[in-house]
Amino acid sequence: MQxxxxxxxxxxxxxxxxxxxxxxxxxxxxxxxxxxxxxxMSQLGLTEREIANAGSVLGVGGAAECRRIQTEYMxxxxxxxxxxxMGDVIHGYxxxxxxxxxxxxxxxxxxxxxxxxxxxxESAVSGLFLTFSPMVDLVRDPRWGRVMESTGEDPRxxxxxxxxxxxxxxxxxxxxxxxxxxxxVKHFAAYGAPVGGRDYNTVDMSERELRDMYxxxxxxxxxxxxxxVMTSFNTVNGMPASGNKHLLxxxxxxxxxxxxxxxxxxxxxxxxxxxxxAQDDEQAAKLAIEAGVDIEMMSVCYLRHLxxxxxxxxxxxxxxxxxxxxxxxxxxxxxxxxxxxxxxxEGRERSVVLSDEHRAAARDIAGECVVxxxxxxxxxxxxxDVPASIALAGPCATSHDLLGAWSWQGRxxxxxxxxxxxxxxxxxxxxxxxxxxxxxxPSPAAIAEAVDMARSASxxxxxxxxxxxxxxxxxxxxxxxxxxxxxxxxxAVRAVNPNVVVVLFNGRPLDLTEVDRExxxxxxxxxxxxxxxxxxxxxxxxxxxxxxxxxxxxxxxVGQVPVYYNSCSTGRPYEAKPREKYVSxxxxxxxxxxxxxxxxxxxxxxxxxxxxxxxxxxxxxxxxRVDVSIANTSDVDGVEIAQLYxxxxxxxxxxxxxxxxxxxxxxIAAGSSVTVTFSLTPDDVxxxxxxxxxxxxxxxxDIMVGPDSRHLSSPxxxxxxS
Ligand code: BGC
Numbered sequence: 240m241q242x243x244x245x246x247x248x249x250x251x252x253x254x255x256x257x258x259x260x261x262x263x264x265x266x267x268x269x270x271x272x273x274x275x276x277x278x279x280m281s282q283l284g285l286t287e288r289e290i291a292n293a294g295s296v297l298g299v300g301g302a303a304e305c306r307r308i309q310t311e312y313m314x315x316x317x318x319x320x321x322x323x324x325m326g327d328v329i330h331g332y333x334x335x336x337x338x339x340x341x342x343x344x345x346x347x348x349x350x351x352x353x354x355x356x357x358x359x360x361e362s363a364v365s366g367l368f369l370t371f372s373p374m375v376d377l378v379r380d381p382r383w384g385r386v387m388e389s390t391g392e393d394p395r396x397x398x399x400x401x402x403x404x405x406x407x408x409x410x411x412x413x414x415x416x417x418x419x420x421x422x423x424v425k426h427f428a429a430y431g432a433p434v435g436g437r438d439y440n441t442v443d444m445s446e447r448e449l450r451d452m453y454x455x456x457x458x459x460x461x462x463x464x465x466x467x468v469m470t471s472f473n474t475v476n477g478m479p480a481s482g483n484k485h486l487l488x489x490x491x492x493x494x495x496x497x498x499x500x501x502x503x504x505x506x507x508x509x510x511x512x513x514x515x516x517a518q519d520d521e522q523a524a525k526l527a528i529e530a531g532v533d534i535e536m537m538s539v540c541y542l543r544h545l546x547x548x549x550x551x552x553x554x555x556x557x558x559x560x561x562x563x564x565x566x567x568x569x570x571x572x573x574x575x576x577x578x579x580x581x582x583x584x585e586g587r588e589r590s591v592v593l594s595d596e597h598r599a600a601a602r603d604i605a606g607e608c609v610v611x612x613x614x615x616x617x618x619x620x621x622x623x624d625v626p627a628s629i630a631l632a633g634p635c636a637t638s639h640d641l642l643g644a645w646s647w648q649g650r651x652x653x654x655x656x657x658x659x660x661x662x663x664x665x666x667x668x669x670x671x672x673x674x675x676x677x678x679x680x681p682s683p684a685a686i687a688e689a690v691d692m693a694r695s696a697s698x699x700x701x702x703x704x705x706x707x708x709x710x711x712x713x714x715x716x717x718x719x720x721x722x723x724x725x726x727x728x729x730x731a732v733r734a735v736n737p738n739v740v741v742v743l744f745n746g747r748p749l750d751l752t753e754v755d756r757e758x759x760x761x762x763x764x765x766x767x768x769x770x771x772x773x774x775x776x777x778x779x780x781x782x783x784x785x786x787x788x789x790x791x792x793x794x795x796x797v798g799q800v801p802v803y804y805n806s807c808s809t810g811r812p813y814e815a816k817p818r819e820k821y822v823s824x825x826x827x828x829x830x831x832x833x834x835x836x837x838x839x840x841x842x843x844x845x846x847x848x849x850x851x852x853x854x855x856x857x858x859x860x861x862x863x864r865v866d867v868s869i870a871n872t873s874d875v876d877g878v879e880i881a882q883l884y885x886x887x888x889x890x891x892x893x894x895x896x897x898x899x900x901x902x903x904x905x906x907i908a909a910g911s912s913v914t915v916t917f918s919l920t921p922d923d924v925x926x927x928x929x930x931x932x933x934x935x936x937x938x939x940x941d942i943m944v945g946p947d948s949r950h951l952s953s954p955x956x957x958x959x960x961s
Contacts, residue, residue: 240571240576240577242568245564245567245568245571246564248318248320248567249560249563249564249567251318252318252563254545254546254549254559255288255292255546256292256316256317256318256320257559257560257563258292258541258542258545258546258559259289259291259292259293259294259542260292260294260320260563260566260567261294261533261534261535261541261542261545261559261562261563261566262289262292262293262294262295262534262535262539262541262542263293263294263295263296263297263325263502263534263535263536263537264279264283264285264290264293264296264297264537265279265296265297265298265299265537266296266297266298266299266304266308267279268280268285268290268293268296269290269296269299269308269311269312271307283537283538283539284539285539285542289542290312291312291315291316292316293322294320294322294323294534294566295322295323295324295325295534295566296308296322296323296324296325297325297326297536297537298325298326298327298647299324299326299366299367300326300332300362300365300366300367300647300648301365301366301588302364302365302366302583302584302585302587302588303585304366305324305365305366305367305580305583306366306580306583306585308322308324309321309322309324309366309579309580309583310580313579320567320570321570321575321576321579323368323369323566323569323570323573323575324366324367324368324369325367325368325369325370325371325423325502326362326367326369326370326371326647327370327371327372327645327647328358328359328361328362328367328370328371328372328420328647328648329370329371329372329374329388329645329646330342330354330358330372330643330645330646330768331354331357331358331361331601331646331649331768331769332358332361332362332365332367332592332648333361333365333592333593333648333649333650333653333769334357334358334361334592334593334594334597334598334600334601334649334768334769335601335642335643335646335649335654335768335769336354336357336358336601336604336605336768336769337604337605337608337643337765337766337767337768338387338388338643338644338645338746338765338766338768339373339374339387339388339389339390339400340386340387340388340389340390340391340746340747340765340790340791341605341608341764341765341766341767341787342354342390342400342604342608343389343390343391343396343400343790344608344609344610344763344765344787344788344789344790344839345604345607345608345786345787346396346787346788346790346880346902346904347604347607347904348399348400348402348403349403350604350607351400351403351404351407352403352404352406352407353407353600353604354404354407354600354604355372355373355403355404355405355406355407355408355422356407356408356410357597357600357601358370358372358407358408359407359408359409359410359418359419359420360418360419360591360597361591361592361593361597362420363417363418363419363420363581363582363583364418364582364583364584364587364588364591364592365583365588365592365648366580366581366582366583367420368420368421368573368575368581369420369421369422369423369466369467369569369573370408370420370421370422370423371423371425371469372404372408372422372423372425373400373401373404373405373422373424373425373460373465374388374389374424374425374426375389375390375397375398375400375401375424375425375456375457375459375460376388376389376425376426376429376430376431376432376453376456376471377389377391377392377393377394377397377429377431377432377452377453377456378391378392378431378432378791379392379431379432379791379800379801379802379803380431380432380433380435380436380800380801381436381719381747381748381749381791381793381794381800382435382436382437382715382716382717382719382747382797382800383431383433383436383437383438383715383747384438384644384709384710384711384712384713384714384715384716384746384747385430385431385438385710385711385712385714386431386710386746386747386748386791387643387644387645387710387711387746387747387765387766388644388645388711389431389791390456390790391789391790391791391836392790392791392792392803392804392805392836393790393804393805393836393899394451394452394453394455394456395455395898395899395900396790396899396902397455397456397459398455398456398458398459399459401424401456401457401459401460401463402459402460402462402463404422404460405422405424405460405463405464405465406463408420408421408422409421409422409464409465409466413466413572413573413574414572414573414574415574417574417578417581417582418582421465421466421467421569421572421573422460422465422466422467423465423466423467423468423469423502424456424457424460424461424465424467424468424469425468425469425470425471425504426469426470426471426472426473426480426504427457427468427469427470427471427480427486427487427491427501428449428453428454428457428471428475428480428486429442429444429449429453429454429471429473429475430442430471430472430473430480431453432444432453432473433473436715436717436800437715438712438713438714438715439472439473439713440473441473441474442473442474442475442476443474443475443476443477444476446476446931447892447927447928447929447931449475449476450927450931450933451926451927454490458495461491461495461497461499465499466499466500466569466572467499467500467501467502467569468491468497468499468500468501468502469501469502469503469504470483470487470501470502470503470504470507470532471504471507472504472507472510474514478516479507479510479511479514479516480507481503481504481507481508481510481511481526481527481530481532482511482516482517482523482526482527482530482532483530484529484530484531486530487501487530487531487532488530488531491531492531498565499565499568499569500533500534500565500566500568500569501531501532501533501534501565502532502533502534502535502536503527503532503534503535503536503538504536505536505537506536506537506538507536507538508523508524508527508532508535508536508538508540508541509523509538509539509540510538511523511526511527511540520538520539520540520543520544521540521543521544521547521548523540524540524541524543524544524545524548524554525544525548525553525554527540527541528541528545528548528554528558528559528562529554529558532562533562533563533565533566534562534566545559593653593769598769598770601768601769601770601774602770602773602774602777603774605767605768605770605771605774605775606774606777606778606783606785607783607786607787607878608764608765608767608787609762609763609764609765609767609774609775609778609783609785609787610762610763610785610787610788610789610838610839611760611761611762611763611778611785611787611839611840611841611842612751612755612761612762612763612793612834612838612839612840613755613758613759613760613761613840614759614760614840614842615759615760616759618698618738618740618759618760619740619760619762619778619779619781619842620778620779620780620781620842621665621668621698621700621740621779621780621781622697623664623665623667623668623669623780624668625668625697626667626668627667627668627669627670627695627696628668628696628697628698629661629665629668629669629670629696629697629698629699629700630669630670630672630689630692630693630695630696630698630699630700631657631658631661631669631670631671631672631699631700631702632671632672632676632685632688632689632692632693632699632700632701632702632728632732633672633676633681633689633700633701633702633703633725633728633742634676634677634678634681634702634703634704634725635657635702635703635704635742635744636656636657636658636671636672636676636700636701636702637656637657637658637671637672638656638657638702638744639651639652639654639656640706640707641654641656641657641707641744641766641767641768641771641772642654642707642766642768642769642771643707643710643711643746643765643766643768644707644708644710644711644712644714644746644766645711646707646768649768649769653769654768654769654771654772655769655770655771655772655773656771656772657700657702657742657771657772657775657776658671658772659772659773660771660772660773660774660775660776660777661700661772661776661779661780663773663776664776664777664779664780664782665780670692670696672685672688672689672692673688674688676689676728677724678704678705678706678722678724678725679722679724680722680724681724681725681727681728685728686727686728686731689701689728689731689732690731690732690734690735693732693735693736693739694735694736696736696738697738698736698738698739698740699732699736699738699739699740700740700742700779701728701729701732701739701740701741701742701758702742702744703721703725703728703729703741703742703743703744703754704721704725704743704744704745705721705744705745705746705747705749707746707766709745709746710745710746710747711746714746716747717797718750718797719747719748719749719750719794719797719800720749720750720751720752720753720797721749721751721753721754726753726754726757729741729753729754729757729758730757733757733758737759738759739757739758739759739760740758740759740760740761740762740779741754741757741758741760741761741762742762742764742775742779743761743762743763743764744764744765744766744767744771745763745765745766746765746766748789748791748792748793748794748834749793750793750794750795750796750797750833751793751833751834752795752796752833755833762775762778762779762785763787763789764778781842781875784841784842784843784875784876784877784878785839785840785841785842786839786841786877786878786879786880786904787839788837788838788839788880788946788947789834789835789836789837789838789839789947790836790837791803791836792804792832792834792835792836793832793833793834794832794833795828795829795831795832795833796828798825798827798828799825799828799830799832802830802831802832803836804835804836804837804897804948805836805895805896805897805898805899806895806896807893807894807895807896808893808894808895808896809823811823813830815829831949835947835948835949836899836947836948837880837882837899837946837947837948837949838946838947838948838949839880839947841877841878841879842873842875842877843871843872843873843875843876843877843879843907843909844871844872844873845869845870845871845872845877845879845907845946846869846870846872847867847868847869847881847944847945847946847952848867848868848869848870848912849867849868849952850865850866850867850942850943850944850952850955851865851866851867852864852865852866852942852955852957853865853866854957855956855957855958856957856958856959856960857919857920857921857957857958857959857960858921858959858960859920859921862918862919862920863918863919863920863942863957864916864917864918865883865901865916865917865918865919865942865944866914866915866916866917867881867914867915867944867952868912868913868914868915869881869905869907869912869913869914869915870907870911870912871907871908871909871910871911871912872910873909873910874909874910875909876906876907876908876909877906877907877909878904878905878906878907879904879905879907879946880902880903880904880905880946881902881903881905881915881944881945881946882899882901882902882944882945882946882947882948883899883900883901883902883917883919883942883943883944884897884898884899884900884942884943884944884945884948884951885897885898885900885919885923885924885940885941885942885943886898886940886941886943886954887924887926887935887936887938887940888938888939888940888941889936889938889939890926890936891928891929891936892926892927892928892929894926897943897948897951899948900917900919900923900924901917901918901919901923903915903916903917917944919942921935921959922935924936924940924959935959936959937958937959937960937961938958938959939956939957939958939959940956940957940958940959941954941955941956941957942954942955942956942957943955
């Protein structure tokens with residue numbers, strides 16, 4: 240449709256029809272069984288007419304169901320306006336990929352784009368038009384369960400992943416490419432910084448910090464063309480995001496020029512009342528619509544009150560029209576007026592969803608995401624030449640709970656367990672524990688069996704971790720160690736066999752201090768998705784050489800949290816002299832994390848040569864070229880992720896001690912070397928100044944290169960000319 244046709248359509252709509260477009264309700268309301276519908280209907284007090292007028296649907300998947308709902312309800316709508324199916328496809332639809340925090344550990348943005356491309360294809364043939372992804376909340380607190388959905392603690396990396404995912408979901412021609420879906424970047428804004436890591440809690444930070452660290456990810460997604468934005472549950476500097484005019488109108492709309500649709504998070508408009516910034520639902524509706532929220536998800540403040548608010552002149556009708564127009568435009572951008580069923584196709588659904596090709600991609604990508612945290616005495620990869628030499632035990636050994644918390648359509652029964660993966664590789668060398676083993680409290684029998692197996696095996700693989708519901712939404716933890724029972728099991732096994740390889744399946748950085756003490760090797764596998772067991776077995780046996788590196792620091796203890804690599808200089812930096820006092824440090828633990836940002840080992844060994852820079856000065860016309868030669872000094876081909884960090888020595892605001900400004904994922908054949916080249920421009924070192932100007936500071940900078948944020952070359956001083 241042309242814009243004029245949309246305007247005509249808008250002019251033909253009644254106020255109720257307009258408000259209907261601003262309502263999103265869940266799939267239950269469209270169920271064919273009265274029993275499933277009556278509960279939700281009475282809860283929200285919806286009538287059949289209101290359901291027929293609702294503009295979008297949350298969480299329905301399946302081509303047949305989406306086709307049925309679209310056909311039936313378009314016919315019931317007076318103007319036959321199609322509905323819009325939205326859902327949470329966060330790291331895969333039915334073929335599940337690693338959780339985003341795992342995906343980010345690949346530092347492979349093309350892999351993220353491929354994940355999004357495949358997710359889009361599976362979603363689209365199953366009837367979805369839009370996914371609530373990417374989630375780009377910057378995170379520094381692993382107590383917060385939703386760190387699993389994020390790509391980590393670095394704004395630059397987050398922005399790169401955000402762009403790649405939007406590209407993968409939407410492609411270049413959303414209207415005609417019916418196997419793509421619209422993206423929705425969330426949760427705007429700063430949802431990743433709740434006080435104490437407790438979900439839904441207050442967020443309060445300076446405007447400078449917000450803009451410098453937290454906003455770049457959302458902005459990158461919008462610049463990449465993300466069609467929609469979702470507000471967050473939290474308050475931002477005193478006002479919940481869904482009523483926050485400054486965030487939504489001033490920054491998002493005016494400054495960034497975002498003209499797509501803005502949707503609230505689940506019931507977040509209604510929560511303006513529980514937050515205590517609105518007296519009742521009516522005031523909540525007024526706050527949200529005036530702040531710029533177009534679609535209200537799963538609460539009915541707009542539905543019940545917008546009409547009165549407009550008729551009494553308390554809300555300008557133009558604001559409502561503007562919101563409705565954005566929804567119509569979104570539908571039009573998806574081509575729904577011409578093709579209301581889009582890609583929904585039961586035949587294609589059968590062949591595309593969970594296809595061998597998609598599973599193969601999930602396996603490869605999951606392999607790239609594994610982070611080898613420790614490999615004492617080169618115990619990995621496993622040698623499997625001796626029968627029954629490898630014992631596999633622990634709560635995650637045979638578990639299929641490996642998809643992660645956001646795998647709505649994923650099925651555990653389609654997921655490969657570690658036992659299945661390892662046995663397929665080495666049927667004779669691997670023995671698997673038979674006792675059922677609880678995550679919280681492995682029974683004495685399970686521990687005794689593991690100890691028994693450990694006595695006769697050369698290596699014990701202990702698969703430990705969290706269940707998927709221990710991370711994700713509403714799953715904050717104050718103690719981020721493994722459950723005590725698992726540590727007991729590890730200790731008992733270690734007491735009889737020192738060759739313990741711990742494989743971890745979990746959704747957040749954990750405090751691994753005790754595990755690090757006991758285990759010879761540690762493999763961080765995250766929640767790897769459908770192909771979990773195969774991908775992790777590939778790594779354990781050396782068919783895949785691990786290359787993943789952390790994008791979020793692993794603390795030594797929860798008491799250090801938040802601990803992140805790009806912290807600011809203090810006036811009293813700690814120089815690691817034991818009895819030094821009156822410096823910024825803890826009395827009882829080191830300042831740095833156990834495993835730092837950017838860290839991860841490989842079966843190859845890499846050696847970094849001297850770093851060279853193209854000059855002592857740089858400016859807009861003369862970017863700096865930074866070269867480093869990296870040698871693979873082992874006899875195994877491998878992939879290294881080289882990282883460039885910069886420190887701005889004197890700024891208008893206090894600057895981080897280091898900031899990631901470039902990275903390169905390079906394959907280096909055994910025994911050979913490659914030269915990695917980075918470029919640094921004045922744009923790369925811009926930041927938000929105290930007056931909120933986004934500029935750079937002329938003057939001195941230190942350049943450092945290395946395999947992670949801790950092991951860096953000695954700084955090379957350069958000058959940015961004014
Ligand atoms: C979550 C969102 C999600 C929405 C819809 C909310 O509870 O915070 O991330 O997209 O539900 O399922």
